[in-house]
Amino acid sequence: MDICKNKKNNSINQVRYGCALGAFHSVSAIPGAMPIAHCGPGCVDKQYMSLGFYNGFQGGGYSGGAVIPSTNLQENDVVFGGAKRLQELIEASLKILKADLFVVLNGCIGELVGDDVGAVVDQFQKQGIPIVNAETGGFKGNNFIGHEIVVKAIIEQFVDKYTAAHSQKQKGLINVWSELPFQNTFWRGDLAELKRILQGAGFRVNILFGNNSEGVEEWKNIPKAQFNLVISPWLGLSTAKYLEEKYDQPYLHIPVLPIGADQTAEFLRKVVNFADHNKQKAEEFIAAEEKEYYYYLEHFTDFYAEYWWGLPSSYAVIGDSAYNLAINKFLVKQLGLIPAKQIITDNPPERYRPAISAEYQKLDTDVSAEVVFLEDGYEINALLENVNYGHRPPIIFGTTWERDTTKKLGGSIVEVGFPASYEVVLNKKYVGYRGALSLLEKIFTTVISKSA
């Protein structure tokens, strides 16, 4: 599997992602899996405080935050190597902590001084212990890249052991690769909704991350799936291609996360067509969901059509490509809002950028949007201040970093990405049928609260 690379860039202000090691969150996101960090003393804490705490206050849970074993490498280890310390740490972790899978993540120090983490982990693997090793030095890229490294490591070193040669694929079973856990503040609710709608349409779903995943057991079933479903502009694509080669599994790439009834129905039909599976069940589900969705939408319309103090008509989205594209699609196609400027901040690998930009050219039959790739907060905010939003203040979908600029513009802000320090998030979702309703609630509560 080709691990992606971020585009190389200059120094940045107002950081909008973690480092590759931050992908230990992807391990914590798998029920029953436990990260073990081979890194400096503050590395895990920093990634947790940024991604897990001051980002929706998501919390650490079973195997996140302060639970995570770490070698906390010191000067001595930098000079003489830290492999021995890691071995000791793994031995103790196996006694102290309960987990079905351990994932060792190597950080900057281990990688730079050349600790052979693979060899250490290999000894444990040989004893039949479910443990894998991922080389996630922070300088290798951001946590999106780290996520791909971790996923590949788990498949290659763990899942693969449970794969009988030419094992039978199960029709209707899907592996879903979508949002980046914890980085996307709303990933838990979103993945639950994705699983719910796919199940509703008649599929069985390996959602792989989050509370609705069956955990490590589910990962073992990855090779049995009929196909891989990538629901994001780029993250997960290299995993899907890797699985295609490895297990002869086809994949379906849908770049736009579905938000709202139209998008979700279109999404489900694409999946059903690709799978050639139980069309009738899917149509029944869509009909039932639409009945519920439009019940609420109809009541909402009293407000939407009659709120005579004015609602914003133009918007900008500043965020990771997955949410950026999805929210754009929803705002344009469902609410008829006018896209002002769209800024993608997750530093997608160069090779995916033309395809992502192209999606913004066809937001609707007659609507396209200007999109730029930027991660530097200074440039982002400078750009936002100089956009023509028309005669009414805009609504900004962004992060905590955009609050000052939004105030300057007299607009409203909905925090939809890292860092979202002014959101407390439990299972809130913004995708699918139910997520669209909570997004509508959030948008218009924010807008009308401005005068409160």
Place this chain on the structure above:
Amino acid sequence: MKKINLNMPEVEVRENRLGSITGFQGNAEELVKCSGSGKLCDQKRSFSQCLDCSISKAACMVTLIQDAAVICHGPVGCASCLHEFAFTYRVNAPLRNVARPTQRRIFSTNIGEEETVYGGGDKLAESIRSVYKRTQAKAIFVLSTCAAAIIGDDIESVTDEAEKELGIPIIAIFCEGFRSKVWTSGFDAGYHGIARKLIKPAEVHRKDIINVINFWGSDVFTQWFAAFGAKPNYITPYSTIDSLSHSSEAAVTIQACPTLGSYLGAALEQEFGVPELKTPPPYGVAQTDRWFRELGRILGKEEIAEQLIVQKKAEYLPQLEKIREKLKGKLAYVTAGAAHGHALLSVLRELGLRAVGAAIFHHDPVYDSNTDEADALAQTVRDYGNIPNYNVCDKQEFELVNMLHHLKPDVLLARHGGMTLWGAKFGIPSLLIGDEHFSMGYEGLIRYGNRLIEVIENDEFVKNLEKHTINPYTSWWLEQKPYTFLKGEG
């Protein structure tokens, strides 16, 4: 032994400078004795969970200066959490009368694989220029990181050259995580940079200014110092580069927490002639008496101190009895950084609770002032007696979980993120207060006491959560002695 040397770019880490340790099990009296006799040996753990690091602590002290900019020279992850200080700055601004808290200026040089091969010095130099151009900051701090140190970037030369070019202080702070297990070494690193490059020798000595080294605690000192005809000069959160540079003019330096301010308090005294108030901060009645008396003595205003003590005690102590009645005999466990942990141990015992144990993040056998007078642990032991199960434990959750499982206290008092959670999971009401001045002085005891009663009475959430908690620790571990993995000399 002189611990301050402003000619060196780096300050020695606490392990070497103060003999600080991060592992100990026993009781408080024993630890005080060992510290005094120089018999303190660190112990290391063969199992450990993630710690904090010096970078965050240095960042904390420089990011919150109103008109500075901060560049973290390293991979992006070392800076990705710094938005927590942008958040803190805003949340706490009202407590410090900052009406319009501005955006914190936080940058990362974002070094990647290429710089790990060819070096990141050029990128740093370029970043400093662009940060100055963008922010017009009054000073720029550059934080070093593990990766930058390992690849051997010469940060000091880059910052020196940038300083010549730009004409503002560009201050290198050496705070690589791997240098120290005692993350408070990062505070020292931040202060060292400030003392070396920002604080100017005093041209005037002012009797009306008192340096306060603290975090973001509420402004209690304006009122307290008014009686002495003085005003606080807060260092460093919410200060300005200008106010910091004049810290040398103050009549005295006080500290909210000597674990935090040890180095700068001593540097201001030894290098700039500002006396440091060395007795531990005013937590608990007896210590508050001593603290005001000592402040009065240094300022030459003993009578005012006596009047203030009498007046404040008359106002607040009568309320204390009622609070003590409600809290009497409750069992408390404390987990916190060193000096503030000692402060909480004084406060809770003053309020009538019993300390059943403590997990304190590290121990400094002596502070930079090099005097027994400053020993806050000795003070709380003298004033309120010994503390059993007093352990030095640097945020090792597995040890805390094991301890709480065995000790089953009525309340958990904490001062740091990441630990209070387990109180709740065990159904133990827990209290974490970010404002370090909250329990200070006589009035602080009343405030904290009332808050504690509220917390203990309102245990519905934690009692319910306890029934549904999932525990990642094995039952084998919970039945072991809590310090099974603490072994030998480090």
